[in-house]
Amino acid sequence: MEYRPAHTWERGCDSPLRDATPLLSLNLSAGFPGRAGVLRDLRLEVRKGEIVGLVGQSGCGKSTLALAILRLLYLKGGKAEGTIHFKDRDLLSLKESQMRLLRGREIALVLQSPIAALNPSLRIGTQMEEAWKVHARGTTAAECERAILRSFEDVALPPSTGVLRQYPSQLSVGQAQRVLIAMAILHRPALLIADEPTSALDINTQAEILELFATLSRKLGMGILFISHDLLSVATISDRVAVMDKGQIVECQETKTLFRNPSHPLTRRMLSALPSLRHLAEGDAGPAAEKSLKAS
Structure with missing residues (x-):
């Protein structure tokens, strides 16, 4: 397989498109009837031009978070509390008519089943x-x-x-x-939420789509929240990685730091389950995985 450096390391933490002021900053709890605490005081930030990868096991609340940011939990009977600051506005305080103006124009969503x-x-x-x-x-x-x-x-x-x-x-x-x-x-949104956007794709197409997200973030100065269960795909393009467990962010670090020195037991378990470089060389895990690990 052809090796190309991961976009994460090319962009670096001092990319001129990265703004110190958070584009999105949230402190959020959410639940559903009979299922309280799906999100529990979850704190996360995304800056302009930054790609934040969000990983976690199935059922940890990743997709619930995506719906909560867009204020769409009500479609499934859910409710969110706390704050979702986007461009200095608290989305939870806006009227639904105001949210409709934001969805698709300033905050966009890409789903896993195109x-x-x-x-x-x-x-x-x-x-x-x-x-x-x-x-x-x-x-x-x-x-x-x-x-x-x-x-x-x-x-x-x-x-x-x-x-x-x-x-x-x-x-x-x-x-x-x-x-x-x-x-x-x-409409050139400031924030793109990508919820498992590569899970339905073959390995080669996955790598192309990952590269596309990285290119768009650089070109448009767009913040991206990239949600996935695949730590290797996230590592390929993310500036920072947040690890989610049971409705909370348990670790959030710059990508290289997280891969080299994970601090939370869940992160260490996830990393220990990754295929070895030998398996990558044999082509079992695909080019995205190979690129991310070789770059580290």
Whole structure:
């Protein structure tokens, strides 16, 4: 497998796109009827131009956190308490009408199942137009077209591929994920939440999508909360890694520090379960894993 240095180490902690002022800062608790404490005084920050990886075992509350930031827990009967500061506004204090203006425009979400997230009965171009018009009423057709083409160029899906004329069922999973990312960045959001965005992809496509997230963060100065159960994928692109357990952040360090000197027992157990470099060399764990460990 071809080796290329991980983006994490190229960007470094002193990247000019990194801002000392948190873009997102939260202290959050959340639960559901009959399931209190799914999130328990969870504290986390994401800065402009920074990629924060969030890892943890299944059921620890990672996806609940993503929904809580977007104030969508109510869709599953959940409730959040505490503070979610985004650009100096507490999202929990906003009216729902104000949140609707933020979702998709300033805070965007990419999910793990791209085919399921797209409308099977509409062409991709139509879905992109609808996503644009939600937050850009009054703009011209030409402005809409320019924005869509710009986003598709950003995710390496040029018009020559014909994707805009196709239906979701005609796309590969990798193409569909790029479409979702293009839709997410259409309005140039300040924060992108990526919830297990590579879990449905094959190993080679995973590596391409990871590289794409790193490129977009650098190019757009966008903060990214990258949620995954895969510590190696997170290490490939993250500036910092937060480890989550039972609704809390139990460790959060710069990526190199966490890999070299983990402080929490859960982090140490997760690292001890990673495949050895010998297995990586044999190709069992894929290029993303190889890149991250070789860089460390």
